[in-house]
Amino acid sequence: MSRPKIVILGAGYGGLMTAKGLAKELNYNEAEITLVNQNSYHYFTTELHKPAAGTSHHDHARVSISSIINKRKVNFIQDRVTSIDIEKKTVHLDQHDPLAYDYLVVGLGSAPETFGIEGLLENAFFIRSINSVRMIREHMEYMFSRYQTEKKEELITIVVGGAGFTGIEYVGELVDRMPELCREYDIPLEKVRIVNIEAAPTVLPGFDQELVDYAVKYLESKGVEFKISTPIEKCTGESVIVKGGEEIRASTVVWTGGVRGNRLIEEAGIENMRGRVKVDQYLRAPGHDNIFVIGDSSLVINEEINRPYPPTAQISTQQGQYLGRSLVATLRGNELKTFQFDNKGTIASLGKKEAIGIVWGKKYYGWTASWLKRATDLRWLFLLGGVSLLLRKGRL
């Protein structure tokens, strides 16, 4: 009697919550659960802007997967997925034998969306993984370390492309980091330039204007230069060139301007829009009752405005929690509920002590918002590993 095989691709917010939900609910004989992830660790995408700026160590933004899953119930494979064969119900891996599945959960995350901007993919950095953010931090520090010898202004100029949530949060951390970085390399703080460039006519497009104004005023008071309604047209590696031809020389260019879905989904032949799958109310891919897509690779429509919810850790987590329960119901032949996103709100940090946000429909800024932000980070650690993980990560 063979147990149904559930394969979960990706140990992000969604994948991990699915695995944890299944491991909690199912008995040993009900299913064979396999979790595949490229790294041995899960990382907190919502905190990556801190190690990218160097305000916090990247180890604070990751946790070993084996320490937070029940290894007796979940088989963890550290490997890279190379392709998904939906005909043969098989996942191909780089270093391991192919994996057969009865149910597939795809939570493979997103990739940077560069909108075809010339040179961006080759020359810009992206806040997307532990590997990428420590590279940003080290690159920036190396550029700063060269300044006293070469005295070129671009070495201590940082261009952040995109003033959405990640862009603004990263700029907030940079502002916090600069005094220390300038001391380290004997650079006068006022010589450093942080330029945030956004194509849309406002910072944080779509967000509450009062809070946006608060954020911009705060960051400008710390020396940040905003260039809104300013599309980047080219990234050369030594500079960015914006619409109209102005060239801003900068050795460090970090692109936060958008994400798209995963290439593997496109290649698998699952119906998608730029790698993202418009899932049904049970989070299933169109036409595939046994394939679930969650997290940044999924599109869930906000019925109120008939547009997809933006990809966030919040919705991914809820999708994972939902799927952990609904897959159990599927296996047991119970009735399925539909997925409903419960939008609690959004908070953007602006460094260690400042933030803006809307929670349960109420506006917050300054210290209160900053505290709420930390509370949501703590909640995720708690969901992942309970009090013991909070203690291990030194957050209690």
Place this chain on the structure above:
Amino acid sequence: MSRPKIVILGAGYGGLMTAKGLAKELNYNEAEITLVNQNSYHYFTTELHKPAAGTSHHDHARVSISSIINKRKVNFIQDRVTSIDIEKKTVHLDQHDPLAYDYLVVGLGSAPETFGIEGLLENAFFIRSINSVRMIREHMEYMFSRYQTEKKEELITIVVGGAGFTGIEYVGELVDRMPELCREYDIPLEKVRIVNIEAAPTVLPGFDQELVDYAVKYLESKGVEFKISTPIEKCTGESVIVKGGEEIRASTVVWTGGVRGNRLIEEAGIENMRGRVKVDQYLRAPGHDNIFVIGDSSLVINEEINRPYPPTAQISTQQGQYLGRSLVATLRGNELKTFQFDNKGTIASLGKKEAIGIVWGKKYYGWTASWLKRATDLRWLFLLGGVSLLLRKGRL
């Protein structure tokens, strides 16, 4: 009644000791003492291999000049010397008015000697200043941070050109640093390559063979690859090419193969050999009774073997101490003693816990040598700033 003007160029070991000696001995009305240095701080050349590897912070290898000189007696100017006019007895500075002198002390240090090796000056790093060593550290860390993304072996290969004292000491620190660096960037330690390349037929040419063997055996046990009798012919920025054509791919190349004297001395028209001045027994430049050259820019002949002593902090310090006294004697019309180098010995550290050396003619290695090395570092801090500086630097 105008006081004689003494101008000291360079606040290295020699210049600082001269300034301190003069400040201690002379009364206010006896001379006007001016010390010129490019940086606001003095750095410990003998310890630069540590911050270059990242085993110690560069702030531990420097001390603010204003905190260790008597500002009522010594006028300190932070500026870069652009030229010395020996006809007009004037020193030209980058940002200040020209300085007239009656007595000039030149302690401007050395520059890397690249022996015409193609690409070395452009593509290699040099252990020569605070600015240069923190750049090496940051470059190396940036290369390591890229490894998990790019997986290129050269990113985690470090070539050290030259196996003299600086080369061997730096390699010793690298060996100490690697476990931490590999943890930081999730790199298996055994994948890192440290290659020490020396043109001469032995490591530490001219040093005691038993101690050399001890050093090589220790460093090889830590994975260091030595290539002796192997001149580097080219440094491309991505690799070094050695005689015979072998290419060693390495993103970080640090050249410790030799130093030469200062360009300013050549340009001033003082008789010199590659920027170094063969001084008389009073440390005077040939034909110039009022110009004294000390430190790496001076050549003092070891009569026993009829070859110049190698440039070291030890001889520079003794020259400065001598000059601090003999300039006082000159001003007061007293009889001058000649300079005699008292060679106490040499110790090379091999990381934190290992060293080799000869002190007062006796061989030391291992922990004892390491302890002696630290004692000599402490002695310099004590000479500079007494017990208060030792306390401030946390060495007591």
